[in-house]
Amino acid sequence: MKGSITKGLSPRRRAYDITMRTLLYAAAALICALLVFLIGYILYRGIPHLSWQFLTSEESVIKDIEGILPAILNTVYVIIATLIFILPLGVGSAIYLTEYASNKRVVAAIEFATETLSGMPSIIFALVGVIVFCEFCGLGQSLIAGAFSLVMMTLPTVIRTTQESLKTVPLSYREGSLALGSGKWHMIRTVVLPSSVDGIVTGCILAVGRIVGESAVLMFTAGMGMRLAKYGDSVGEFFRNLFDSSGATLTVALYHYAKERADFDSAFAVAVVLLVIAFGINLAAKFAGRKLKKR
Amino acid sequence: MSGNTIIEAKGLELWYGDNHALKGVSLEIPENRITALIGPSGCGKSTFLKTLNRMNDLVPGVRIEGQLLYNGEDIYGPDVDVTRLRKQIGMVFQKANPFPMSIYDNIAYGPRTHGVRSRAKLDDIVERSLRDAAIWDEVKDRLNKSALGLSGGQQQRLCIARALAVEPDVLLMDESTSALDPISTGKIEELALELKNRYTVVMVTHNMQQAVRVSDMTAFFLLGELVEFGDTERLFSHPRDKRTEDYITGRFG
Ligand SMILES: Nc1ncnc2c1ncn2[C@@H]1O[C@H](COP(=O)(O)OP(=O)(O)OP(=O)(O)O)[C@@H](O)[C@H]1O
Ligand SMILES: [Mg+2]
Numbered sequence: 001m002k003g004s005i006t007k008g009l010s011p012r013r014r015a016y017d018i019t020m021r022t023l024l025y026a027a028a029a030l031i032c033a034l035l036v037f038l039i040g041y042i043l044y045r046g047i048p049h050l051s052w053q054f055l056t057s058e059e060s061v062i063k064d065i066e067g068i069l070p071a072i073l074n075t076v077y078v079i080i081a082t083l084i085f086i087l088p089l090g091v092g093s094a095i096y097l098t099e100y101a102s103n104k105r106v107v108a109a110i111e112f113a114t115e116t117l118s119g120m121p122s123i124i125f126a127l128v129g130v131i132v133f134c135e136f137c138g139l140g141q142s143l144i145a146g147a148f149s150l151v152m153m154t155l156p157t158v159i160r161t162t163q164e165s166l167k168t169v170p171l172s173y174r175e176g177s178l179a180l181g182s183g184k185w186h187m188i189r190t191v192v193l194p195s196s197v198d199g200i201v202t203g204c205i206l207a208v209g210r211i212v213g214e215s216a217v218l219m220f221t222a223g224m225g226m227r228l229a230k231y232g233d234s235v236g237e238f239f240r241n242l243f244d245s246s247g248a249t250l251t252v253a254l255y256h257y258a259k260e261r262a263d264f265d266s267a268f269a270v271a272v273v274l275l276v277i278a279f280g281i282n283l284a285a286k287f288a289g290r291k292l293k294k295r
Numbered sequence: 296m297s298g299n300t301i302i303e304a305k306g307l308e309l310w311y312g313d314n315h316a317l318k319g320v321s322l323e324i325p326e327n328r329i330t331a332l333i334g335p336s337g338c339g340k341s342t343f344l345k346t347l348n349r350m351n352d353l354v355p356g357v358r359i360e361g362q363l364l365y366n367g368e369d370i371y372g373p374d375v376d377v378t379r380l381r382k383q384i385g386m387v388f389q390k391a392n393p394f395p396m397s398i399y400d401n402i403a404y405g406p407r408t409h410g411v412r413s414r415a416k417l418d419d420i421v422e423r424s425l426r427d428a429a430i431w432d433e434v435k436d437r438l439n440k441s442a443l444g445l446s447g448g449q450q451q452r453l454c455i456a457r458a459l460a461v462e463p464d465v466l467l468m469d470e471s472t473s474a475l476d477p478i479s480t481g482k483i484e485e486l487a488l489e490l491k492n493r494y495t496v497v498m499v500t501h502n503m504q505q506a507v508r509v510s511d512m513t514a515f516f517l518l519g520e521l522v523e524f525g526d527t528e529r530l531f532s533h534p535r536d537k538r539t540e541d542y543i544t545g546r547f548g
Contacts, residue, residue: 170392173395175388175392176388176392176394176454177408178350179350179381179386179388180382180385180404180408180457181378181379181380181382181405181461183378186408194395194396
């Protein structure tokens with residue numbers, strides 16, 4: 001029937017269509033079920049062992065208290081320390097590569113290298129971190145050595161995402177700004193960066209996500225310390241204590257509970273905390289991206 | 296009917312890599328007049344326009360020879376400050392390109408770039424520029440709204456206002472009305488006619504009627520060469536070159 005739009009598909013094509021659709025639904029349902037089971041199981045095992053005390057105290061053998069406050073704080077410290085280095089370094093190199101570097105071939109080579117590095121197994125960064133920061137620089141197993149190693153690990157990602165978002169800024173904005181007599185840096189600061197800030201923020205939040213989820217690098221470079229840093233007599237001393245001492249972040253604490261102590265109740269409780277943080281980070285990334293884009 | 300010459304090209308040659316895009320172009324652009332550049336696609340109109348404010352510097356592999364003088368000074372001279380040159384010679388692009396900021400910030404962008412900080416002064420410049428670009432009445436109640444919410448024609452007039460806000464001497468317009476409806480086009484043509492009392496306008500256009508309606512002088516380009524340059528009326532009524540005649544009578548690609 002030429003031109004008819006009421007005739008349906010031929011029976012064969014319809015059967016094919018239905019089979020395919022069923023298979024796709026089944027695959028999707030399977031994935032969803034798996035996800036729900038995983039999250040449900042973690043929550044089911046972990047929540048009963050979560051308590052205010054568990055979240056807000058240091059563990060003590062004498063008082064028989066389990067507590068992950070040091071691990072939570074260590075995670076926060078490592079995130080902050082890493083971001084402090086990664087923002088200027090990553091955004092700065094990305095700006096240089098996309099806006100200033102004129103040798104296209106060198107830029108392409110560097111971009112290829114950063115891409116390769118961002119896909120590298122983290123255990124390699126752990127090895128390099130141990131050799132370079134812990135031993136060669138004499139930092140030992142410490143939070144600062146951990147932060148430096150994480151800078152190495154996340155730098156390629158931040159550079160890549162920043163570069164990608166810089167490249168999406170239309171040429172017409174740049175031309176418009178230059179034609180009004182802006183210098184190059186003025187143009188970048190007033191037109192390019194404001195239009196790409198959402199991508200930069202998203203990249204940083206993703207980097208934070210990787211930091212929170214990282215265990216291998218931190219286990220080797222930041223160690224397994226489960227104590228709170230001593231306050232000392234001055235702010236400077238506090239910081240020295242803080243970053244000199246070895247400290248386990250949440251993921252490392254989880255490993256510690258599960259593997260060394262076979263304390264699965266505490267391990268699952270930590271897992272719940274990590275799950276909540278991961279959820280929060282993803283939400284923040286989405287929200288920040290949308291909010292900044294709107295402006 | 297030519298006044299003082301403000302821009303003078305002498306044997307201007309330009310290459311994009313191996314592509315010889317301007318071949319020995321010589322012409323004198325008179326002050327406070329509208330000069331139209333016409334010619335078929337790819338003949339080098341935009342290229343010539345962009346040599347005037349050195350926007351071609353952004354293209355890698357560009358090579359320029361010959362002389363280009365602005366008020367007697369060499370535009371490509373060794374101590375030229377490109378940012379100052381571009382402040383003097385403003386540009387409006389084919390596609391309106393407002394920044395993703397408020398209308399106010401768009402207009403204030405140029406003056407701020409050149410160091411104007413006082414709010415009162417900026418308010419003043421913004422209002423005056425928007426009035427000059429005949430768009431003040433349409434936007435005066437929404438200065439703090441995003442410029443991207445304006446219509447295409449309004450955006451283009453906003454870009455003209457933005458260019459005027461830095462008080463240039465010369466305004467370059469590259470097919471600035473080609474994406475607009477007849478009414479917006481008419482407004483911008485009127486605008487150009489008003490502006491020529493205070494500015495020198497150089498406009499690229501594909502629309503021959505537009506060239507006749509607004510321009511005082513017309514330059515016809517073909518394959519990178521300046522074929523004919525002269526009084527608009529004379530050029531369209533008595534073209535001296537056969538190729539000009541073919542082009543303006545539509546017998547040409
Ligand atoms: N950025 C560039 N890089 C290399 N070649 C270019 C560049 N811009 C223009 N050209 C070449 O220079 C020649 C003149 O181009 P130009 O853009 O000046 O033409 P035009 O007269 O403005 O055409 P149109 O009416 O289509 O805008 C063309 O051959 C074009 O391919
Ligand atoms: Mg053009």
